[in-house]
Amino acid sequence: xxxxxxxxxxxxxxxxxxxxxxxxxxxxxxxxxxxxxxxxxxxxxxxxxxxxxxxxxxxxxxxxxxxxxxxxxxxxxxxxxxxxxxxxxxxxxxxxxxxxxxxxxxxxxxxxxxxxxxxxxxxxxxxxxxxxxxxxxxxxxxxxxxxxxxxxxxxxxxxxxxxxxxxxxxxxxxxxxxxxxxxxxxxxxxxxxxxxxxxxxxxxxxxxxxxxxxxx
Amino acid sequence: xxxxxxxxxxxxxxxxxxxxxxxxxxxxxxxxxxxxxxxxxxxxxxxxxxxxxxxxxxxxxxxxxxxxxxxxxxxxxxxxxxxxxxxxxxxxxxxxxxxxxxxxxxxxxxxxxxxxxxxxxxxxxxxxxxxxxxxxxxxxxxxxxxxxxxxxxxxxxxxxxxxxxxxxxxxxxxxxxxxxxxxxxxxxxxxxxxxxxxxxxxxxxxxxxxxxxxxx
DNA sequence: TAATCTACCAAACACTTGTTAGGGAAGGCT
DNA sequence: AGCCTTCCCTAACAAGTGTTTGGTAGATTA
Numbered sequence: 001x002x003x004x005x006x007x008x009x010x011x012x013x014x015x016x017x018x019x020x021x022x023x024x025x026x027x028x029x030x031x032x033x034x035x036x037x038x039x040x041x042x043x044x045x046x047x048x049x050x051x052x053x054x055x056x057x058x059x060x061x062x063x064x065x066x067x068x069x070x071x072x073x074x075x076x077x078x079x080x081x082x083x084x085x086x087x088x089x090x091x092x093x094x095x096x097x098x099x100x101x102x103x104x105x106x107x108x109x110x111x112x113x114x115x116x117x118x119x120x121x122x123x124x125x126x127x128x129x130x131x132x133x134x135x136x137x138x139x140x141x142x143x144x145x146x147x148x149x150x151x152x153x154x155x156x157x158x159x160x161x162x163x164x165x166x167x168x169x170x171x172x173x174x175x176x177x178x179x180x181x182x183x184x185x186x187x188x189x190x191x192x193x194x195x196x197x198x199x200x201x202x203x204x205x206x207x208x209x210x211x212x213x214x215x216x
Numbered sequence: 217x218x219x220x221x222x223x224x225x226x227x228x229x230x231x232x233x234x235x236x237x238x239x240x241x242x243x244x245x246x247x248x249x250x251x252x253x254x255x256x257x258x259x260x261x262x263x264x265x266x267x268x269x270x271x272x273x274x275x276x277x278x279x280x281x282x283x284x285x286x287x288x289x290x291x292x293x294x295x296x297x298x299x300x301x302x303x304x305x306x307x308x309x310x311x312x313x314x315x316x317x318x319x320x321x322x323x324x325x326x327x328x329x330x331x332x333x334x335x336x337x338x339x340x341x342x343x344x345x346x347x348x349x350x351x352x353x354x355x356x357x358x359x360x361x362x363x364x365x366x367x368x369x370x371x372x373x374x375x376x377x378x379x380x381x382x383x384x385x386x387x388x389x390x391x392x393x394x395x396x397x398x399x400x401x402x403x404x405x406x407x408x409x410x411x412x413x414x415x416x417x418x419x420x421x422x423x424x425x426x427x428x429x430x431x432x
Numbered sequence: 433t434a435a436t437c438t439a440c441c442a443a444a445c446a447c448t449t450g451t452t453a454g455g456g457a458a459g460g461c462t
Numbered sequence: 463a464g465c466c467t468t469c470c471c472t473a474a475c476a477a478g479t480g481t482t483t484g485g486t487a488g489a490t491t492a
Contacts, residue, residue, distance in 0.1 A: 028469085042347070043347055044260065044262060044343075044344075044347060046260060046262040046263040047262040047347065049448080049449070049450085050449085050450060050451085051448095051449085051450095059469090059470065059471085060470075060471060060472080061450080061451085062451075062452075062453095062470085062471075062472080062473090063469075063470050063471070065450090065451065065452075066468085066469060066470070067469090069451095070450080070451080071450065071451090072450095101429065127260075127343055128260075130403075131258070131259055131260060131263065163430060164429065164430055165428055165429060165430060166428055166429070166430055169419055169422065169423065169428065170411070170419060173411070173416070173419055173420075174423065174428055176401070176404055177397060177420065177423055177428075178428070180396065180397060180400040180401070180403075181393060181396065181397045184396040184397075184400050185392070185396070187346075187396075188392055195386070195389070200389070203385055203386060203389055204389075204393065206384075206385065207385065207390065207393055207424070207427070208423070208427060208428055209427045209428060209429040210426075210427040210429060211423070211424065211425045211426040211427035212381055212382055212385065212390055212393075212394070212424060212425060213317065213380065213381060213382070213425040213426060214379060214380055214381060214382055215431075244439080265478080265479070265480085266479085266480060266481085267478095267479085267480095275439090275440065275441085276440075276441060276442080277480080277481085278440085278441075278442080278443090278481075278482075278483090279439075279440050279441065281480090281481065281482075282438085282439060282440070283439085285481095286480080286481080287480065287481090288480095
């Protein structure tokens with residue numbers, strides 16, 4: 001997926017000289033979404049101009065509107081695609097009938113895999129979800145957040161009741177703690193680094209579950 | 217400090233009818249910065265127009281330029297003021313000569329107090345710091361981040377060497393873990409809630425240090 | 433009372449923004 | 463060949479942006 005930059009000035013550079021077969025129809029859309037996601041994640045949604053995205057994709061601003069009908073529909077598609085895949089994985093975990101601790105472990109591991117696959121989308125979600133959710137078009141963001149809380153908080157409460165999680169902590173605080181520790185990782189995580197998603201998940205789980213202090 | 221909202225439409229509402237003494241000169245600036253910070257934190261810096269800020273402050277957009285010479289200088293002042301106060305507290309903690317664990321505890325507690333005092337500024341910092349730091353004007357953001365890492369990472373390494381923190385974890389990962397879990401709290405923390413900053417710090421420390429799982 | 437200062441308004445400026453309309457080159461299909 | 467579809471460019475538009483300039487009511491000072 002060649003989505004990298006090509007300086008900036010020459011806007012009439014690659015017109016038809018790149019390939020012999022000419023990229024297939026539905027692929028191009030995905031490529032453009034990927035570059036858009038990358039720019040959105042790096043600069044922020046509002047700070048990103050459609051001209052910047054087009055530039056990064058090697059075309060002009062207006063040409064984007066052949067593939068998408070608005071800038072807003074780009075983030076929409078980026079975020080909804082991500083959330084769909086995310087919940088596909090989550091639902092599978094939640095339906096597996098695991099114990100509370102095992103469920104948390106599986107959810108965390110699954111989350112880091114999603115961060116690995118959709119790093120840009122996660123970063124966008126983190127930064128923009130709050131004020132995008134205000135618009136009715138992005139109502140599914142709020143819905144997802146509710147489902148999210150239900151899944152995690154429910155599992156934690158189940159764990160407290162079962163005696164595997166500490167009962168002396170505010171469960172809601174614990175929920176936010178666990179949730180945040182997982183997802184903020186997207187702000188610094190870079191795929192292809194020294195740690196695989198599974199390895200990071202393992203260490204995060206070790207810290208969250210057992211703490212960073214040495215047992216006395 | 218009455219910086220709250222006053223509906224929206226009437227922009228010629230409070231002209232001189234609020235006080236008898238007429239707010240003293242340097243106070244007004246602080247009030248305006250507070251409302252600006254609130255809007256920036258809620259909507260995001262780029263998504264916030266100066267007209268919106270002015271509206272929230274009960275005046276017109278151009279009038280802001282009597283107090284500030286640009287929108288950028290507003291965030292600048294908001295962030296630098298916050299960071300100055302933050303480091304005043306941090307430096308005091310770091311100079312106290314505490315042990316590694318006690319230093320971490322003090323830093324976390326101090327951080328939550330700063331979140332309590334500068335909630336909006338912290339939220340802005342979290343969202344915008346990364347791409348603001350690119351501009352030379354905001355070079356102090358990068359400087360602060362370096363100092364930050366030095367302080368926290370150094371303390372953690374000292375703790376590992378002293379045997380009070382686990383040695384089987386990637387220290388850099390632990391650093392990001394601790395750092396992020398503390399500061400993202402600003403995204404959901406609301407002053408005047410059920411938990412005081414000290415109480416939240418206590419529970420966070422308990423989770424980070426000892427974990428959420430029951431000791432077996 | 434006159435001069436000055438403070439804090440704002442009114443109105444505009446130059447520029448950037450997302451978006452649109454019409455056109456055209458290249459390949460596939462009949 | 464001719465037609466059609468795909469994908470992009472050129473050129474513009476209208477709305478919104480940060481910012482500037484000149485003015486002015488009211489308090490302060492002389």
